[in-house]
Amino acid sequence: VRRFARPLLGAAVLALALVVAATRVGPLPPLGALLDPARGAWALARTAELPRTATATIPGLHAGVDVRYDDRGVPHIFAKTPDDAYRALGYVVARDRLFQLDVQTRAAAGTLTEMLGKRLADVDLETRRQGMPWSARRKLALLDSASDAGRAFRAYADGINAWIDAMPPAALPLEYRLVGARPAHWSPINTIHLLNRMALTLSFQTEDLDRLAAEALVGRVAADALWPLNNPIQEPIQPVERRGPTVDRSRLPPPGQPDSGSLLALASIRRELATSTRDASSDDELAIGSNNWAVAPQNTRDGHALLAGDPHLDLTLPSIWYEAHLVVPGVMDVYGVTLPGAPWVIIGFNRDIAWSLTNTGSDVVDFYRETVDDSVRPSRYLLDGRWLSLEREVDTLRGPGSRVIAVDTILFNHRGPLTRQQGRWLSLRWLALEPSADLDVFPRAARSRSADEFMDAFAPFAGPAQNTLVADRGGTIAIRSTGKMPIRPGDGLGTRIRDGSTRASDWRGFLPISAYPFSRNPRQGYLASANQQPMDPRASAAYFGANWFPPWRALRINQLLRADWSVTPEAMRRFQTDPGSPRADVFVPEILAAVQRVERSGRGDSLLHRAAALLSEWDRRYTRDNERAVLFERTMSERAARTWDELRPSGSAERVWTPPSSTLYRLLADSGSAWWDDRSTANTRERRDDIVTASLRAALTKTIDAHGDPAAGGWRWSRVQQANIYHLLRIPALSALDLPVQGGPVTLSPSQGRGTEGASWRMVVELGPTVRAWGTYPGGQSGNPASVRYTDRLPQWLSGELSPLLTPTMADSLGRQHTSAVLSLSPRR
Amino acid sequence: MVRSALRVVLLALAFAIATLVLGWWTVPVIGAAWGLVDREDRAAAMIAASAAVLGWGALLLWDASYAAFGTLARRMGGVFSAPAAVVVIATLLLAAALAWGAAVLGGAAWPRPQRRN
Numbered sequence: 001v002r003r004f005a006r007p008l009l010g011a012a013v014l015a016l017a018l019v020v021a022a023t024r025v026g027p028l029p030p031l032g033a034l035l036d037p038a039r040g041a042w043a044l045a046r047t048a049e050l051p052r053t054a055t056a057t058i059p060g061l062h063a064g065v066d067v068r069y070d071d072r073g074v075p076h077i078f079a080k081t082p083d084d085a086y087r088a089l090g091y092v093v094a095r096d097r098l099f100q101l102d103v104q105t106r107a108a109a110g111t112l113t114e115m116l117g118k119r120l121a122d123v124d125l126e127t128r129r130q131g132m133p134w135s136a137r138r139k140l141a142l143l144d145s146a147s148d149a150g151r152a153f154r155a156y157a158d159g160i161n162a163w164i165d166a167m168p169p170a171a172l173p174l175e176y177r178l179v180g181a182r183p184a185h186w187s188p189i190n191t192i193h194l195l196n197r198m199a200l201t202l203s204f205q206t207e208d209l210d211r212l213a214a215e216a217l218v219g220r221v222a223a224d225a226l227w228p229l230n231n232p233i234q235e236p237i238q239p240v241e242r243r244g245p246t247v248d249r250s251r252l253p254p255p256g257q258p259d260s261g262s263l264l265a266l267a268s269i270r271r272e273l274a275t276s277t278r279d280a281s282s283d284d285e286l287a288i289g290s291n292n293w294a295v296a297p298q299n300t301r302d303g304h305a306l307l308a309g310d311p312h313l314d315l316t317l318p319s320i321w322y323e324a325h326l327v328v329p330g331v332m333d334v335y336g337v338t339l340p341g342a343p344w345v346i347i348g349f350n351r352d353i354a355w356s357l358t359n360t361g362s363d364v365v366d367f368y369r370e371t372v373d374d375s376v377r378p379s380r381y382l383l384d385g386r387w388l389s390l391e392r393e394v395d396t397l398r399g400p401g402s403r404v405i406a407v408d409t410i411l412f413n414h415r416g417p418l419t420r421q422q423g424r425w426l427s428l429r430w431l432a433l434e435p436s437a438d439l440d441v442f443p444r445a446a447r448s449r450s451a452d453e454f455m456d457a458f459a460p461f462a463g464p465a466q467n468t469l470v471a472d473r474g475g476t477i478a479i480r481s482t483g484k485m486p487i488r489p490g491d492g493l494g495t496r497i498r499d500g501s502t503r504a505s506d507w508r509g510f511l512p513i514s515a516y517p518f519s520r521n522p523r524q525g526y527l528a529s530a531n532q533q534p535m536d537p538r539a540s541a542a543y544f545g546a547n548w549f550p551p552w553r554a555l556r557i558n559q560l561l562r563a564d565w566s567v568t569p570e571a572m573r574r575f576q577t578d579p580g581s582p583r584a585d586v587f588v589p590e591i592l593a594a595v596q597r598v599e600r601s602g603r604g605d606s607l608l609h610r611a612a613a614l615l616s617e618w619d620r621r622y623t624r625d626n627e628r629a630v631l632f633e634r635t636m637s638e639r640a641a642r643t644w645d646e647l648r649p650s651g652s653a654e655r656v657w658t659p660p661s662s663t664l665y666r667l668l669a670d671s672g673s674a675w676w677d678d679r680s681t682a683n684t685r686e687r688r689d690d691i692v693t694a695s696l697r698a699a700l701t702k703t704i705d706a707h708g709d710p711a712a713g714g715w716r717w718s719r720v721q722q723a724n725i726y727h728l729l730r731i732p733a734l735s736a737l738d739l740p741v742q743g744g745p746v747t748l749s750p751s752q753g754r755g756t757e758g759a760s761w762r763m764v765v766e767l768g769p770t771v772r773a774w775g776t777y778p779g780g781q782s783g784n785p786a787s788v789r790y791t792d793r794l795p796q797w798l799s800g801e802l803s804p805l806l807t808p809t810m811a812d813s814l815g816r817q818h819t820s821a822v823l824s825l826s827p828r829r
Numbered sequence: 830m831v832r833s834a835l836r837v838v839l840l841a842l843a844f845a846i847a848t849l850v851l852g853w854w855t856v857p858v859i860g861a862a863w864g865l866v867d868r869e870d871r872a873a874a875m876i877a878a879s880a881a882v883l884g885w886g887a888l889l890l891w892d893a894s895y896a897a898f899g900t901l902a903r904r905m906g907g908v909f910s911a912p913a914a915v916v917v918i919a920t921l922l923l924a925a926a927l928a929w930g931a932a933v934l935g936g937a938a939w940p941r942p943q944r945r946n
Contacts, residue, residue: 010933017926035920037888048897733907765919786901
């Protein structure tokens with residue numbers, strides 16, 4: 001026995017070591033390749049920072065390209081042709097963000113399972129059923145490879161693939177090592193996948209289904225009043241000739257009789273499609289939004305136009321944006337942020353203009369109830385009395401190693417993909433799925449020399465519609481909500497599920513560009529957008545959409561810009577993180593007034609008195625150190641639960657949909673509205689002040705329970721609300737969590753909910769004789785978690801500071817003191 | 830003593846170079862070969878394990894000479910919910926286990942030469 005004991009022990013130790021080294025054990029990746037100190041994850045320490053000098057070859061390059069990285073890690077690319085610039089951009093983006101390129105594209109292509117396994121099968125199936133990969137293939141088939149966009153996509157792909165082919169083993173990103181995958185070669189369709197994904201984020205709105213669910217509970221008239229087509233508070237993007245917003249506080253109709261039968265059946269659809277959290281004071285306060293504004297020379301201190309932009313999106317590490325400067329002498333000199341995966345600057349500036357975008361939120365999604373020949377396995381659908389064949393696509397979902405995980409059949413008709421919900425078939429028409437000829441707008445716009453030229457170049461943009469704001473050195477400022485907006489039959493609205501059995505339900509075309517909300521050099525001397533309703537409904541009857549973002553950010557920008565007739569770039573920067581809140585300015589006095597009325601009537605108590613005293617101490621600013629915003633937010637949540645109890649199906653703890661806070665503001669003017677009645681108290685009919693004060697009392701009790709005594713420091717906003725910037729794989733160790741920020745729900749720099757959304761890029765540009773610009777984003781240029789450039793901009797972003805953006809005209813003019821690395825790219829011989 | 834140390838260093842060099850050129854899987858291969866060649870020495874497996882730790886340790890030192898190593902170690906520790914040092918030690922233990930186990934098996938796979946009295 002002793003003779004064999006040692007070999008047996010050796011065999012056991014070796015077997016165990018080989019198992020953990022070569023195979024996945026539970027969540028652990030194969031440790032041999034991961035911990036290999038020469039070419040495993042440890043080697044990333046050697047490749048974390050860019051070498052001072054490097055050379056590389058890229059196939060297809062026409063001439064050498066000089067890339068100078070500045071001291072913020074921004075590549076300044078000096079090329080002889082645009083295609084070479086895009087090749088170089090692909091190369092440097094891949095060098096910094098290879099895993100991000102891959103995983104983002106997979107998310108849009110429905111191929112995450114190939115990298116991450118079958119636990120993501122549902123995500124991939126949903127993506128495919130939305131028609132995204134189907135759409136990308138159709139768009140690619142129609143893309144002229146000789147067009148600017150076709151050539152740019154190909155060139156960008158060449159650059160990415162050159163890096164993948166030349167990448168030393170030590171540089172393989174950590175994430176690939178953790179998931180046990182390798183990067184796949186990049187194809188031009190991936191850029192289309194990425195743009196589709198952006199369209200999903202910005203335009204896939206399923207409120208038609210939310211509205212239906214609400215109608216099923218309170219009736220159509222009430223639902224239409226709670227979610228009106230036009231926001232009760234109007235401060236539109238296209239300015240009107242008056243100062244300040246208009247407010248509609250007319251009486252809301254009471255809750256109606258629930259609609260029954262089919263409506264209830266359809267109402268359950270939204271359960272499967274909706275994703276938003278339902279416990280907030282209102283859904284609109286959870287929305288991602290963006291800001292941009294421009295000030296005309298007459299309203300600025302130095303007499304130069306100013307432009308600011310900060311798109312609010314998911315906060316991720318690495319960041320959604322990659323900063324770059326592309327110079328092709330005589331052709332292009334553009335600086336700004338690109339989406340890793342697309343070859344263009346999306347938001348930025350050149351030597352003459354600056355531009356920024358916010359999402360318009362126009363309604364480009366419709367659902368149709370289809371009549372099919374078989375409710376389980378349909379092959380035809382009814383259209384104008386004729387049975388037409390459904391297009392059938394058999395989709396195979398594969399896991400790592402190409403093994404088949406699932407096979408799914410997706411049906412399409414002339415509108416788009418079909419989904420089966422509760423035994424009914426719905427088709428989806430979504431503008432983002434449709435091929436368009438707008439892929440060249442960004443490079444053309446980036447070459448514009450004036451605001452007018454920019455607007456012309458951007459005109460064909462199909463969508464998702466963007467509030468495109470531009471300013472130029474000549475002092476012109478302009479904004480237009482640009483993107484195709486469908487013309488619908490009948491009432492023209494897109495808020496209902498339509499009958500799919502007739503072509504009469506289909507879109508009739510698109511609004512002409514002359515109908516788009518637009519303004520150029522308005523008398524007020526500035527322009528601002530914050531996803532609010534773009535046009536005052538009294539100025540145009542055209543239907544652009546419904547369910548507009550709350551007006552609060554727009555109100556605040558307008559307040560700030562109206563009050564400042566000598567705006568500076570520094571003020572523009574400060575405004576971007578302004579902690580003021582028109583929402584709090586509106587609701588706090590209403591709450592305190594209700595308390596006063598209740599106390600005057602002798603129905604007050606010490607708890608209510610204390611709560612009101614605490615709330616009245618607040619300056620209504622969401623600074624990090626304030627200790628009262630938490631009580632206000634809790635009161636708003638409590639008030640939503642008590643006011644909108646009619647929207648909670650019996651037996652459910654969740655509301656089907658929560659009206660926007662602007663609707664609540666309207667309701668507050670009506671003290672006896674039936675909406676105030678609490679259904680759970682059968683013999684009592686509550687009025688406004690009962691609900692408001694009950695909410696405040698409950699808020700104080702719950703806030704103390706959750707955060708301790710108000711004097712103990714636990715109410716400090718920085719301890720209550722933080723930004724959470726997750727890594728793309730949501731690995732906490734690679735994320736930046738619990739970051740204290742200035743801002744709260746619907747402030748200009750919003751921080752709300754789980755804190756996973758916010759200002760993804762902040763930029764201020766001064767259009768003087770020489771264009772000057774400042775910017776930052778949360779994260780850093782590198783996707784390597786070991787690099788200092790992975791999170792080097794976070795402190796600056798948290799404090800609301802910006803960095804000057806360097807714009808050398810030639811490679812050598814960057815200056816040695818600002819040059820951190822040099823990359824020389826040459827054609828492959 | 831000096832001879833043993835020299836053997837460890839030379840073997841460590843072999844582990845380091847082979848890992849650098851070919852990858853982690855060379856550790857059990859070299860360990861087995863060493864166990865076979867040095868099968869007369871009962872300490873052959875320990876020598877292999879020590880050399881593997883030394884070889885990989887040297888490679889880790891090379892990595893650690895870069896400023897990013899500290900951040901990387903912290904992140905890696907975070908990924909495994911362990912202190913950074915634990916991941917570094919786990920790396921060295923993996924090398925040791927691969928080399929020791931393979932050397933023991935290598936030594937046992939071929940009959941030991943009969944000692945002449």
